[in-house]
Amino acid sequence: MANNCIFCGNPAGSREHIWPKWILERKNFGPFRLKRAGAPDLILNTELTTKAVCHGCNTGWMSKLEAALKPILEPMFEGKSVSLDIYQQQLIALWMVKMAFVWDSTKGRNTDNAFFRNADGIALVQRIMPPFTAVWLGHIGRDYRSADGHDITLDEPPKRVGGGNVVTIVNEQFVAQIVSLRPDQMPTGPTAIQLDFPPGNWNNTLIRVWPQDNANPIEWPPPAALTILDYLLLRDRWRTGDETDHIIHL
Numbered sequence: 238m239a240n241n242c243i244f245c246g247n248p249a250g251s252r253e254h255i256w257p258k259w260i261l262e263r264k265n266f267g268p269f270r271l272k273r274a275g276a277p278d279l280i281l282n283t284e285l286t287t288k289a290v291c292h293g294c295n296t297g298w299m300s301k302l303e304a305a306l307k308p309i310l311e312p313m314f315e316g317k318s319v320s321l322d323i324y325q326q327q328l329i330a331l332w333m334v335k336m337a338f339v340w341d342s343t344k345g346r347n348t349d350n351a352f353f354r355n356a357d358g359i360a361l362v363q364r365i366m367p368p369f370t371a372v373w374l375g376h377i378g379r380d381y382r383s384a385d386g387h388d389i390t391l392d393e394p395p396k397r398v399g400g401g402n403v404v405t406i407v408n409e410q411f412v413a414q415i416v417s418l419r420p421d422q423m424p425t426g427p428t429a430i431q432l433d434f435p436p437g438n439w440n441n442t443l444i445r446v447w448p449q450d451n452a453n454p455i456e457w458p459p460p461a462a463l464t465i466l467d468y469l470l471l472r473d474r475w476r477t478g479d480e481t482d483h484i485i486h487l
């Protein structure tokens with residue numbers, strides 16, 4: 238069956254790396270370990286790719302986005318202090334949506350449990366963020382590479398009221414987390430969704446780049462670095478409701 242591009246809906250044929258090639262080429266962390274819910278771990282010598290993107294997207298807006306991000310992210314990977322203006326904050330947020338989309342597509346061809354919809358993809362091509370999405374950045378004291386994606390359910394006991402998708406990545410000293418939520422009933426007016434997550438030192442270890450409260454630049458890294466334990470807590474802090482699918486990739 239033909240596979241359609243997760244972004245624009247055209248026939249897909251381009252293989253897309255979970256991690257952009259320019260990031261993999263910066264530093265080799267050895268084989269990848271892939272862990273999926275209910276399945277034994279797989280050790281991969283090559284990086285996981287997904288055939289879910291069309292040639293036009295891959296060589297067009299996606300390649301432009303990577304090129305724009307490279308000079309912003311590289312110093313952060315190395316742990317150097319940077320000041321991010323609102324344009325750069327938004328670019329990082331858009332890039333994390335792209336990462337989350339690609340993760341979502343690893344659930345398989347024409348899966349019926351994909352979180353992101355074509356409308357989200359078409360908006361992203363226009364550099365429009367999906368609704369109910371937040372992106373945080375952090376700093377970890379030494380170099381790691383890991384990516385984790387899982388879905389969550391939004392519950393108002395006794396019933397489910399929506400779903401969400403969480404992707405957390407670390408590359409070298411840069412940590413980022415994106416959370417996207419989708420209520421089953423889309424609200425018609427402005428709405429805030431409150432989600433509970435375990436308490437932590439998040440005010441000192443994370444800075445939010447999306448949504449944006451004001452037009453001020455933000456300083457990265459945040460005041461405190463994350464430890465590996467903090468990172469694991471961060472990765473799992475939205476885990477509520479039933480575990481639907483969960484992939485860890487180191």
Ligand SMILES: [Zn+2]
Pocket residue numbers: 242243244245246247290291292293294295
């Ligand atoms: Zn496309």
